[in-house]
Amino acid sequence: MIALQYILDAINIGGLYAMMALGIGLIFGIMRLINFAHGEVVMAGGYAIGLLATLPGPLVIVLSLAFIIALALLIEQTAFRPLRGQDPASLLVASFAVSYFLQNLTVMIFGARPLPFTFAPVLAETIEVAGLRLPLLQFVSLGLMIIALAGVAALLKRTALGIQLRAAAEDVVTARLSGVKVNRVIAFAFVMSAVLAWIVSLIYSAQIGQLSPAMGVRPLIIGFVATILGGLGSLPGAALGGFVVGAISVLLDAVLPADLRPFREAFLFGLVFVILVVRPDGLLRVRAMQERV
Numbered sequence: 001m002i003a004l005q006y007i008l009d010a011i012n013i014g015g016l017y018a019m020m021a022l023g024i025g026l027i028f029g030i031m032r033l034i035n036f037a038h039g040e041v042v043m044a045g046g047y048a049i050g051l052l053a054t055l056p057g058p059l060v061i062v063l064s065l066a067f068i069i070a071l072a073l074l075i076e077q078t079a080f081r082p083l084r085g086q087d088p089a090s091l092l093v094a095s096f097a098v099s100y101f102l103q104n105l106t107v108m109i110f111g112a113r114p115l116p117f118t119f120a121p122v123l124a125e126t127i128e129v130a131g132l133r134l135p136l137l138q139f140v141s142l143g144l145m146i147i148a149l150a151g152v153a154a155l156l157k158r159t160a161l162g163i164q165l166r167a168a169a170e171d172v173v174t175a176r177l178s179g180v181k182v183n184r185v186i187a188f189a190f191v192m193s194a195v196l197a198w199i200v201s202l203i204y205s206a207q208i209g210q211l212s213p214a215m216g217v218r219p220l221i222i223g224f225v226a227t228i229l230g231g232l233g234s235l236p237g238a239a240l241g242g243f244v245v246g247a248i249s250v251l252l253d254a255v256l257p258a259d260l261r262p263f264r265e266a267f268l269f270g271l272v273f274v275i276l277v278v279r280p281d282g283l284l285r286v287r288a289m290q291e292r293v
Contacts, residue, residue, distance in 0.1 A: 005134070006250055012138050014246025015145030018239040019200050020223025021230060022152060023193040025238035028227070029169035030182075030189055032088055036095040037075060039220030040102035041194060044071055045201030046117065046211045047106065053119040060119065065198050072194035073187060081183070106213040114210040123206050141203040148199050149239060152192060156235065161188045169233065222265075229272050231282025240283055245272065 020038075027035045048064035055063070079098050083090050123137040156162040164185050168175040176182050204219055205211060222245060230241025248271055252264045260267075276282070 006254055008134065008138055008142075009253075010247045010250040011243075012141050012145070012246075013249055014243035015142065015149070016200060016203055016219070016242075017222055017226045017245050018242025019145065019148055019196045020219050021226040021238035021242040022149075022235060023196040023200070024220075024223055024227045025230075025233070025235050026165075026189045026193045026196075029233055029235060030165065030172060030186055031080065031084070031091065033080065033091045033095065034224065035193075036092075036220065036224075037079075037098035037102065038193065038197060038223075039216030040099050040106075041068060041072055041075075041197040041216070042201045042204065042219060043106065043211075043213065043216035044068060044102065045198045046205035046215060047110065047115075049119050049202055049205065050115065050117050050211050057120065065195065068198045068201075069191055069194045072190045072197070076187060076190045081186075103213045110211075110213070112213060114212040117205040117209055117211050119202075120206070137203070137206055141206075144199050144203065148196060152196070152235075155192065161185065165189055169235075225269065225272055229275060229282055231284040234282065234284045237282055237284035244283070248272075 020042075023038050023041075024035060027033055027038070045064060045068045048067045049060060052060045052063055075098055079094050080091060083094055123135070123140055125136050126134060127136055127139070128134075154162075156166055161184070164175065164180045165188060167178070168180055168182060168185050172182060175185075200219060201216075204215070208215070223242070226241035226245045227238045228241070229244060230237030230239065245268065249264065249268055252267050252271075253261060256264060256267065
């Protein structure tokens with residue numbers, strides 16, 4: 001029974017990190033940009049859901065999701081599109097600037113103190129499965145993760161925009177010469193990453209039970225680590241890296257003594273470092289990245 005609990009925890013935590021890593025990997029694949037503002041998109045999603053929580057559930061979902069997509073497109077058009085083609089360091093600095101701006105804007109509007117997250121309190125209820133009492137949130141988040149990951153895979157493999165996105169991720173110059181409208185493809189990537197960020201914000205906000213201006217920092221860092229572990233530029237690698245990081249996190253929580261558990265993430269990053277020493281290109285090597293280097 002305890003093993004079942006650990007497996008469910010690993011899948012849920014790994015799925016959350018996989019969606020963060022995919023959101024980061026989608027943008028990196030085309031623009032070669034680590035979008036450090038992605039954590040603030042997650043944060044904005046949590047605030048949007050929390051502030052609209054008094055409305056009917058379907059309306060909360062539609063309005064908050066629309067807000068996050070609009071925010072992601074606004075960031076792409078105002079912060080990143082004017083710098084496209086510039087030195088990668090300029091794009092990186094721009095992503096930090098957007099992150100810093102959104103965090104401080106949130107502090108100005110809502111204050112620095114955490115706010116309670118009260119959307120769908122039914123998720124805190126528990127249900128009994130095989131003798132275990134498990135939070136309903138675990139099953140809801142598992143369902144959302146499966147739908148999200150399957151949806152991303154279907155969009156990338158079975159839609160014209162998805163195929164163009166994959167082509168642009170391989171070689172954006174060749175894709176443009178082949179008739180791919182790069183601006184539209186990049187906007188599509190930002191929309192997909194925003195949807196993933198919205199799902200992460202819903203699950204993560206419900207897990208921690210509060211909203212704060214810096215709430216997106218921790219999932220961003222772990223998602224970034226998962227992206228590197230899976231292999232920069234590889235979307236399947238990003239998802240795989242997320243699940244591996246989640247599994248390691250749960251394993252450490254199970255084996256570490258109680259007085260060392262507060263330092264679990266230090267051990268986690270240490271193990272990831274060891275894996276990267278053995279496989280510096282990540283779990284899934286990306287041919288396009290090797291050719292560009």
